[in-house]
Every structure is written in C-alpha cells, then in structure tokens.
Amino acid sequence: MAIQPHEVILAEPRGFCAGVDRAIEIVERALTKFGAPIYVRHEIVHNTYVVNDLKAKGAIFIEDLADVPAGATLVFSAHGVPKAVRAEAAKRGFQVFDATCPLVTKVHVEVAKLAKEGYEFIMIGHKGHPEVEGTMGQLHEGIYLVEDVADVATAPVTRPDKLAVVTQTTLSVDDAAEILTAVKARFPLVREPKKQDICYATQNRQDAVKFMAPQVDVVIVVGSPTSSNSNRLRELAERLGTPAYMVDAAEDLQETWLDERPRVGLTAGASAPEVLVNAVIARLKSLGALSVRTLPGVEETIQFPLPMGLGDKSMAEFSSSRS
Template sequence: MTKPPLTIYLAAPRGFCAGVDRAIKIVEMALQKWGAPVYVRHEIVHNKFVVDDLREKGAVFVEELDECPLDRPVIFSAHGVPKSVPAEAARREMVYVDATCPLVSKVHIEAARHHENGLQMIMIGHEGHPETIGTMGQLPEGEVLLVETVDDIAKVEVRDPDQLAFVTQTTLSLDDTADIVAALKERFPNIVGPHKEDICYATTNRQEAVKEMAPKADAMLVVGAPNSSNSKRLVEVGARAGCEYAQLVQRATDIDWRALEGIATLGITAGASAPEILVNEVIDAFRDRYDVTVELVETAKENVEFKVPRVLRVPA
C-alpha cells in the first residue's frame, strides 16, 4: 500500500538554546568532577527526557535546599533562583554551582540596578514560573509587582507612577509582551524599560521561524514539555499565525493521529529545552505512515555559546 505524501516544514532554529546547553553541561561536568550524587534544585531545564537522562547519570532533583545533604554539591537551575537561595547555601557552607542562564542573570542585574536608583519594578511574567520567582526574589518583598496580561495594568497599584521600571520573563510571546508594554507606557509614561529586549534571542528566533512556517502548514507540532513556557508560547504563536491545528507533544507517543488525518503539510519545531533526538523521533513516526519530504524553514542562524562557571573548569 502506498503511503500518502507529506511535506514536513522543519523550523530552524529550534530546540536547545545556549542557556539550556550550558545548564545540562554544568550538571554533567559536576558529576565528572565530584561524582554522583550531585543535587539539582528544581528541574535543570523543563524537559522530562533531559531530566531523566541526568537522573540516570547520578543527578538528584529536589525542590528546596533543605532536601540536600551538606556534603554534596548543589546546582541551581537555568531559570534562576531568588537571592535568598545562594545566601542560604553559603550560610550552610555548601558547594554550589549556579546554572542560571546568563540572559536571565542580565534581567536580575537590571532589576537590581533600577532598585538601587530608587525605582519600583514591574515584571511581565507568568505567576509561579521558576524564572519569575527567581527574578522577583532578587529584590525585597513588594519591590517587584507582577503583571501577566494587559488587563492587569489597570489594577496594579504602584508607590510612585514616576519612579517605575519594567523587566520581562525571557520566554514570553513577543506579540503579547509588546501589547502589555504598550499598555504600561500608556498608563505610566515615565516608566523605564530595558536597554535591550529582555525576551531572549532564542525565544525570539523560534517564534519568528514558527510565524514563517505556520501559514503554509495544515497542522503544527511543537516538541516540548507542558511546563515549558517557551514551548507553550510556540503553540500559541503558530495558532495565531494561521495554523488551524497547533499542538504540544512531549514525544512521538503523544501524537494524536486521528486529529491529523488528511493533512498534506506539517510544521515541526521544538522548544528551547527539547533535545533534537525527540524531534527526529517525531519525524520518524511520520515516515512510518507517510512518504515524507522535509523542507527546512530557516529564519536565523545561531552561534551563541555561554561559558560554564570557572569552578567546573578547574580540577578538583
């Protein structure tokens, strides 16, 4: 029986960003340097496949420092942590390595600088997301106010409308954030913004590739985890850019084949914490059922690389 033809549009860039790459490398190098177990506070990145792989190598994932023994190293996740966490680790005299993405650290530094200048911060982000918790935790209670939507702007109560600055979570939708920023500037004309966009290059690039791909795809799959902010944003961007069926899948076993019946074109991308092996697994699952042609939709080239912390580059 002949297989129906299917054109797969494969987004580029997709998958791992430099911050995720660095965070995984930090855990692997820590295991090489200190041996197992190495403790990791929160999932190092939001991807079950990656976390399970590191767990098999000897990483132990915990939510809080008090779950870590004092005599083993602990690593802080790529999303960043409140200031109180490294302070507590230092107080306990623990060996710790900070795997916070340098682009998230840039937002932390920005927030601290504005605070020193007497400005109250407004953060555009998702409540409860570890990156938001980490960024808000850089400053004293009440100094960072969270807004998630345009509607939140009207309700936010500030100390002084002329002494404000804003920062954003690095993994948000570019279009949604632009609308929120516009509403902020309308209500608070003197609000100070970041020197350079807080939304990271990888989030931006992946969303732009999806915008290019979505209008010509009958359906679109984003390979990523349900707790991955940037992956969920890719689904939303795809739907908004004209793709009628856009879905998040963790891996090939999650594909809803009935929903895809009759498609002739399919867009595939991956969130910044999804490894390429899972993308290939999804493409192979389609090859089993279709006569597949893969076309690359490339909107940018990435060559960003972040160094791992010095403590891992020197011998034990």
C-alpha cells in the same frame, strides 16, 4: 481514507538554545568531576527527557534545600533563584554551581542596579514560573507582577516617576508588546530595558513559527507541558490560524491530528533536544510522510561561558547524549 502526511517541514532555528546547552553541561561536568549524586534545585530545564537522562546519570532534583545533605554539590537551574535561596545555600555550606541563563542573570543585575537608585518595578510574566519567582525574589518589595493587560490597571505602583519594567525571557513577543503598551499608557515615564528582556532564542523560534505556519496544514511543537517557550510556540501557530499541538515525545503524536493535513510543520522549544525531533520525524514517516525539508532561518552562534571550577574538557565530550 484520510489523506496522510506526505511532507515534514522543519522550522529553523528550533530546539536547544545556548542557555540550555550551558545548563545541561554544567550538571554533566559536575557529575564527571565530583561524581554522583549532584543535587539540582528545580528541573535544570523544563524537559522531561533531559531531566530523566540526568537522573539516570546521578542528578537528584529537589525543590527544598533542606533535602540536600551537608557538603553536597548543588546546581541552580537555568531559570534562576531568589536571593533568599542563594543566601540559604551559602549558609548551609554547599558547593554551588549556578546554571542560571546569563540572559536571566542580566535581568537580575538590572533589577538590583535600579533598585539601588530607588526604582519600583513591573514584571511582565507568568505567576508561579520559576524564572518569575527568581527575578521577583531579587527584591523584598517594590516589584509587581502583571500577567495580562487587565493586571496593569491594578498594579499598586507608588512611584510612577521611578518605575522600570522587566520581562520574563520566554514570553510571547507579541503578548509582551501588548502588555508593555498598556504599561506605558498608564505610566508614561516608565523605564524600559535598553535591550528587550525576551531572549534571542525565544524571539528566533517564534519568528521561525511565524514563517512556517502559513506554509503548513498543522504544526507540531516538541516540548514538555511545563516549558513556557514551547507553549508560546503552539499558541503562536494557532493564533496564525494553523492547528497546533505539543508533544513531549513521539508517542504522544495522535494520527487524528494529521487527517487531511498533508504538510506537517515541526519545531521544538528551547529546552527540547534534537533526538526528540528525530523521533517525531521517524513517527511521521511511519505514518506516510515521504520527505523532510528544513526552512531557511537564523543561524545561532551564541555560546555562554561555564562557571569557574568545572574543568576545561571540550564541549564535544559532553554533547553526544544531547544531540
């Protein structure tokens, strides 16, 4: 008989970050204040449970603004949007609340500022990700996407003396550093951000996995397949030599992953709610786990302000369904 799990070790921090908390609260407050439906461009965050929960409350998720009726209330997702989408929303006269993560907005502001000074840009990120589309969509031209070191060699930069680099906020810290090294080798005068673009929560969750992975026999990451930062956590654990799997819900967990692996490490991406972590813990206990232990880690205290016009009810009134 295979050895069953006997200990669950929790990474700290894990799960929701301040930007995700804020984005979900914006939709919930809009629903409370204006009533259903509230339209949301793209998934508010990349988590199936969160999106389905908001759908049940009256949110309608769309990709094309043509699907939003005149006079409706529209929320931009946490990933940010291209300038053209903002312009179209204004033209159509929607009431708009912007749930773009402030750390993504910081990148957009930097791009706009340096573009006025004549800079071109290299963006390190994943093609097709909405955050990348939003950042690259701040400019009509002069911003080039690189996904790996090989792409750096072919980036069609025309002004190497006026070149800046920006980064998707949810990348692997190590991968981004490797690509940035290649960028600096080819373009020695490249301008880097004063503070790296990869967000504090992405960094902290990756650091927590680096600390946890050597102490466990398998790592389970709670997160949806579309979640960039969740995928990076799984990849990081595997890179450190620990088998790792991602689950969208507790029922996705396969018993065979746990065979001969008594110590199970558990973490969650920044868009995954703690209720899903608790469900995975319950499933692991049903499979034989006897104890749950949380590792020491960074305590996150950052909170971001809400947009004007969404009232002054306390966050606690809107947090119960997300805890």
